[in-house]
Amino acid sequence: MKQHRTHLLVCAGTGCVSCGSFKIKEALEQEVLKRNLQDEVLVIATGCNGFCERGPILLVQPDGVFYQKLTVEDIPRLVEEHLLKGRPVKKLMYVPPAKKEPIPKMKDIEFFKHQRLIVLRNRGRIDPEKIEEYIGFDGYEAMAKALTKMTPEEIVAEITASGLRGRGGAGFPTGKKWEACRREKATPKYLICNGDEGDPGAFMDRSVLEADPHAVLEGMIIGAKAIGAAKGFIYIRNEYPLALQRMEIAIGQARAYGLLGDDILGTGFDFDLEIVQGAGAFVSGEESALMASVEGRIAMPRQRPPYPAQKGLWGKPTTINNVETWATVPNIIRRGAEWFAGLGTATSKGTKIFSLVGKINNTGLVEVPMGISLKDIVYGIGGGIPNGREFKAVQIGGPSGGCIPRKLLDLPVDYESLTEAGAMMGSGGMIVMDDKTCMVDVAKYFMNFLRDESCGKCVSCREGTQRMWEILKDITEGKGKESDLDLLEELAQTCKDASMCGLGQTAANPVLSTLRHFRHEYEAHITDKRCPAGVCKALIRYLVIAEKCTGCLSCKNACPTQAIKGTRADIHSIDQSKCIKCGACLEACHFDAIETRRDEAIQII
Amino acid sequence: MAMPAKKSVVKKPAKPKAAKPKAKSAAKAAASEPIKKLRIQDLERIRDKARSLATIRNSEGRAKVTVHMGTCGIAAGARDIMDALLDEMRKRDVNDVIVTTSGCAGFCNREPMATVEIKDQPPVKYVDLTPDKIRKILAEHVLGGQIVAKCALAVGSETLY
Amino acid sequence: MADKKQDVPTIIRKHKSLKKNLVAILLDIQAQHNYLSPESLRVVADALRMPLIDVLGVATFYRAFSLTPRGEHTCLVCMGTACHVRGGPKILEEFERRLEIEPGQTTKDGQVTLETVACLGCCAIGPVVVVDGEYHGHATIRRVGKILEKYYKPSPSDSPAS
Numbered sequence: 036m037k038q039h040r041t042h043l044l045v046c047a048g049t050g051c052v053s054c055g056s057f058k059i060k061e062a063l064e065q066e067v068l069k070r071n072l073q074d075e076v077l078v079i080a081t082g083c084n085g086f087c088e089r090g091p092i093l094l095v096q097p098d099g100v101f102y103q104k105l106t107v108e109d110i111p112r113l114v115e116e117h118l119l120k121g122r123p124v125k126k127l128m129y130v131p132p133a134k135k136e137p138i139p140k141m142k143d144i145e146f147f148k149h150q151r152l153i154v155l156r157n158r159g160r161i162d163p164e165k166i167e168e169y170i171g172f173d174g175y176e177a178m179a180k181a182l183t184k185m186t187p188e189e190i191v192a193e194i195t196a197s198g199l200r201g202r203g204g205a206g207f208p209t210g211k212k213w214e215a216c217r218r219e220k221a222t223p224k225y226l227i228c229n230g231d232e233g234d235p236g237a238f239m240d241r242s243v244l245e246a247d248p249h250a251v252l253e254g255m256i257i258g259a260k261a262i263g264a265a266k267g268f269i270y271i272r273n274e275y276p277l278a279l280q281r282m283e284i285a286i287g288q289a290r291a292y293g294l295l296g297d298d299i300l301g302t303g304f305d306f307d308l309e310i311v312q313g314a315g316a317f318v319s320g321e322e323s324a325l326m327a328s329v330e331g332r333i334a335m336p337r338q339r340p341p342y343p344a345q346k347g348l349w350g351k352p353t354t355i356n357n358v359e360t361w362a363t364v365p366n367i368i369r370r371g372a373e374w375f376a377g378l379g380t381a382t383s384k385g386t387k388i389f390s391l392v393g394k395i396n397n398t399g400l401v402e403v404p405m406g407i408s409l410k411d412i413v414y415g416i417g418g419g420i421p422n423g424r425e426f427k428a429v430q431i432g433g434p435s436g437g438c439i440p441r442k443l444l445d446l447p448v449d450y451e452s453l454t455e456a457g458a459m460m461g462s463g464g465m466i467v468m469d470d471k472t473c474m475v476d477v478a479k480y481f482m483n484f485l486r487d488e489s490c491g492k493c494v495s496c497r498e499g500t501q502r503m504w505e506i507l508k509d510i511t512e513g514k515g516k517e518s519d520l521d522l523l524e525e526l527a528q529t530c531k532d533a534s535m536c537g538l539g540q541t542a543a544n545p546v547l548s549t550l551r552h553f554r555h556e557y558e559a560h561i562t563d564k565r566c567p568a569g570v571c572k573a574l575i576r577y578l579v580i581a582e583k584c585t586g587c588l589s590c591k592n593a594c595p596t597q598a599i600k601g602t603r604a605d606i607h608s609i610d611q612s613k614c615i616k617c618g619a620c621l622e623a624c625h626f627d628a629i630e631t632r633r634d635e636a637i638q639i640i
Numbered sequence: 641m642a643m644p645a646k647k648s649v650v651k652k653p654a655k656p657k658a659a660k661p662k663a664k665s666a667a668k669a670a671a672s673e674p675i676k677k678l679r680i681q682d683l684e685r686i687r688d689k690a691r692s693l694a695t696i697r698n699s700e701g702r703a704k705v706t707v708h709m710g711t712c713g714i715a716a717g718a719r720d721i722m723d724a725l726l727d728e729m730r731k732r733d734v735n736d737v738i739v740t741t742s743g744c745a746g747f748c749n750r751e752p753m754a755t756v757e758i759k760d761q762p763p764v765k766y767v768d769l770t771p772d773k774i775r776k777i778l779a780e781h782v783l784g785g786q787i788v789a790k791c792a793l794a795v796g797s798e799t800l801y
Numbered sequence: 802m803a804d805k806k807q808d809v810p811t812i813i814r815k816h817k818s819l820k821k822n823l824v825a826i827l828l829d830i831q832a833q834h835n836y837l838s839p840e841s842l843r844v845v846a847d848a849l850r851m852p853l854i855d856v857l858g859v860a861t862f863y864r865a866f867s868l869t870p871r872g873e874h875t876c877l878v879c880m881g882t883a884c885h886v887r888g889g890p891k892i893l894e895e896f897e898r899r900l901e902i903e904p905g906q907t908t909k910d911g912q913v914t915l916e917t918v919a920c921l922g923c924c925a926i927g928p929v930v931v932v933d934g935e936y937h938g939h940a941t942i943r944r945v946g947k948i949l950e951k952y953y954k955p956s957p958s959d960s961p962a963s
C-alpha cells in the first residue's frame with residue numbers, strides 16, 4: 036500500500052452524492068494532479084459521514100480539518116492553500132449556528148463531539164468499496180476469532196452477555212434469538228439481514244450498508260457460525276440503489292478473498308450470502324412478511340408463533356436481525372461482551388444510531404450511548420431549532436412510534452423510557468418538530484402512510500387505519516366533531532388489540548401519543564376551527580403583513596395564480612378568492628412579510 | 641494534535657538496510673496482488689500493510705513532522721524537503737508518522753524549516769534544512785529519539801492554526 | 802438501460818426460472834420494459850408454473866411495479882416524515898399543478914410519471930425530489946419549475962398555466 040502524507044476523504048453517501056460530491060472528488064483529483072501532489076495526497080470516496088446537512092463534505096486527514104458545503108469552484112484554492120501551503124481555508128469550514136468563528140477540526144464540532152462511534156466506526160474513514168481498508172481497521176478480526184477460537188455456544192453466550200437488543204424496532208434480546216435458533220435440530224438453517232428500512236425518517240441502515248458493508252457481512256458470518264447456518268440473505272429495499280451496489284461489491288470481494296463461500300479462511304466453515312432486492316412495501320420490514328418476500332411471495336405477515344427461529348424461511352429455522360444489529364456483532368466479539376455492556380443503561384446496552392432530522396440545525400446521523408437524554412441529542416448534538424423557533428416535539432420510532440413533547444426533554448433514550456412515554460425506539464428515526472408543525476397534521480400524515488401500507492390481512496388494521504385517517508382528515512379540514520376524539524381512541528385501541536403483526540398493533544401510536552401530549556391542538560381544530568401551527572390549509576389564509584412588506588414583487592412573481600396584487604414599492608395584498616394556499620409567496624418573501632393567519636374568524640375555504 | 645499511546649514510543653529504526661528494493665516491490669505488489677483465498681495469517685499481513693491508513697485517518701501517529709510551506713518556505717526549497725522526507729519514509733517503511741504542512745513560521749531567513757513533535761515531548765524546530773538533513777532527522781530524531789542538535793533551532797510549539 | 806433490453810424469457814432464465822426469484826424477475830422486467838404488461842405476466846406465470854393470479858398478486862402488491870406504461874421520466878417526490886415537516890406536500894402539490902396529474906399518473910404526452918415515495922433515506926437534505934435517479938435536495942416550490950425544465954418540455958397545447 037503506497038503511502039501518502041494526506042488523505043482527502045470525500046463523503047459519498049447518498050446525501051452528499053445528491054449534492055454533487057462525486058464532482059468534488061473529480062475536481063480534487065484533477066487539482067492534485069495539476070499541482071503534482073499525486074504521490075503525497077490521496078483522494079478517497081467514503082461512506083456517509085453523517086453530517087448530511089452540510090454536504091458535500093470533505094475531511095482532510097491527518098489534520099482532521101472538516102470542510103463543508105463545497106463547490107467545484109472552491110477546490111483549486113483549497114488544494115493550493117491547505118495542501119501546498121498548509122493554511123486551512125477558513126471560509127469553507129463549518130460555522131455553528133449563531134456563531135461567527137469557524138471550527139476547523141471535525142472533533143471539535145458539537146455534532147461530532149458527543150457521539151460515540153461503534154457501529155459507525157468506519158464511517159467517513161474507509162473506502163467502502165475496498166475490502167483491504169476494512170481489514171486495515173481490524174475488519175474480519177472478530178470473524179477470525181469466532182471461527183477459530185470460539186464454539187457456537189460461546190459466541191451466543193458472548194452476545195447474550197453483551198446485552199445486545201435488536202436495533203430494528205422491538206428490542207428483542209439478540210442472544211436469546213440466536214440461542215433459540217441454535218438449539219433447533221432441523222436443517223438447513225437460514226440467516227437474514229433485514230435491510231428493509233421502511234420507517235420514513237430513518238436512514239441508519241442505508242448509511243451502514245453504504246459506509247461499511249463488510250461490517251454487516253462479518254456480523255452475519257459470525258451469526259452463521261453461532262446458529263449453524265450455511266446460507267444467508269440480505270434484504271435491501273430498492274429505494275437504496277447505492278446501498279445495493281456497495282453490498283454487491285462487498286460480497287464479490289469477500290468471496291474472492293475466501294471470506295464467504297466454502298472453507299472460509301481455511302477453517303472448514305462454509306457460508307454464503309445472497310442479496311434480495313425489495314420492491315417497495317413498508318410491511319416487508321416485519322419479519323414474517325420479509326421472509327415471505329424473500330421466498331418471492333406477497334409480503335404479508337403471518338401469525339407468530341411459530342417464530343422464525345423454529346419455522347422461518349421455507350419452514351426452516353431462521354435468524355433474522357436488522358442491519359445495525361448485524362454490524363454491532365463484530366464489535367462485541369472483537370472487544371468483548373463486558374466492554375459493550377459497560378456502555379448504555381441497565382437494560383439498554385451499547386450505542387444506538389439515530390437519524391436526527393426535521394426542524395433541527397444539525398441534521399444527520401448520530402451514534403450515541405443508550406441513556407443519553409433527548410435534550411443532549413436535540414440541543415447538544417443537533418444544535419437546537421433553526422430560525423430561533425421553539426421546540427415542540429420529537430417524533431421517535433417512525434409510524435409505530437410517537438411524539439415526545441417538550442416537557443419530557445430530559446427523558447433518557449432507552450427502550451423502556453421511550454415506550455413508557457408513548458413512543459418507541461423503533462429503528463431510531465428522530466424527527467424534530469417546531470411550533471410551525473401541526474400535531475394533528477402529523478398524526479394524519481402517519482395514518483395516511485399506514486392505511487396505504489397496511490397489507491390488508493386484518494380488518495382492524497385495514498379498516499381501522501382508513502377510518503382513523505378519515506377522521507383526522509375531517510379534523511384538519513375544520514369538519515371535526517366533539518365526539519371524534521373518543522371515537523379515535525376507541526378505534527386506536529381496537530386496531531392495537533385485534534391486529535396480528537407489529538404494523539397494526541402499533542399503528543395507533545402516532546394518534547394516541549399526540550392525543551396524549553397535544554390534545555389541546557386537536558381541540559383547537561375541532562372547537563375553534565383553528566390550526567395553532569398554521570399548517571392545515573382549510574383553516575388558514577395567507578396574508579401580507581403591511582408593516583413588513585417592501586413591495587419588492589418577489590411574492591407576486593412567485594404566485595402561480597396571480598392572486599397577489601400590487602406594484603413595485605407598493606404594499607402587496609392577496610386576493611383570497613384566487614389564492615390556492617400553495618405557500619409559494621411565503622417561500623419567496625425575503626422580509627417575513629407573509630404570514631398564515633389562523634384566527635377563528637376564517638370560514639372561507 | 642492527539643497522539644494517543646502506542647505501546648512502544650521509541651521503536652527500533654524499522655527494518656534497516658535491505659529495505660530499499662523490498663519496500664518498493666512490496667508497494668507494487670500490493671497494488672496488483674492477485675486475489676487469492678485468504679488464511680488467518682493473511683489478515684494480519686493485510687492489516688500490517690494498511691497501518692499507515694490508521695495513522696493518517698485516525699490522526700494517530702507516534703510522531704508528527706510539519707514542513708513549513710509558506711511562500712518563503714517554498715521559495716527556499718520546502719518542496720524538496722517534503723519530497724525527501726516522504727521518500728525516506730517510504731524507503732524505511734515508516735507507517736506511523738504523520739507528515740503535514742503549515743504556513744510561514746515567521747522566521748523566513750532560516751527556511752526551509754520543519755517541526756518534529758514526538759508524543760509527550762516538546763516540539764523541536766529545525767532550520768536551514770537540506771534534503772540530507774531531513775533524512776537524518778527522520779532517522780535519528782523521529783525514529784531514534786535523539787534530537788539532531790546541530791540543526792535544531794529551539795524547542796517550542798507550532799500548530800496548524 | 803433501454804439500449805440493451807432483454808426479452809422476458811431471457812430475464813426469467815437469468816433468474817434461473819425459480820419461483821423464489823419472482824420479485825426479482827418482475828423488478829427486472831419493470832426496469833427494462835418500463836412496466837409489467839399482461840403478456841409478460843402470463844409468460845412469467847407459465848415459466849414459473851404458477852397461477853397467473855399469484856403473479857398478479859405480487860405485481861399489484863409492491864409499489865415498485867406498474868401495470869401501465871410509465872412515462873419517459875419518473876419524478877419521485879419524497880413523502881417521508883422529515884420531508885413532510887419541511888414542506889414536502891407543498892412540493893408535491895406544485896408538481897401536481899404543473900403537470901396536471903396526480904401521483905401515480907403519467908402526463909398525457911407520456912413524458913412524465915409522478916410518484917411519491919415513503920422515504921429515500923436522505924432526510925437531511927429534504928424535501929427531496931428524484932427525477933430519473935438524479936437527486937434534488939432542499940427542494941422549494943420555486944425550484945420545482947427549474948427541476949422539471951431539465952427533463953420535460955411540455956408541448957404548447959397542454960402547457961399548464963404558469
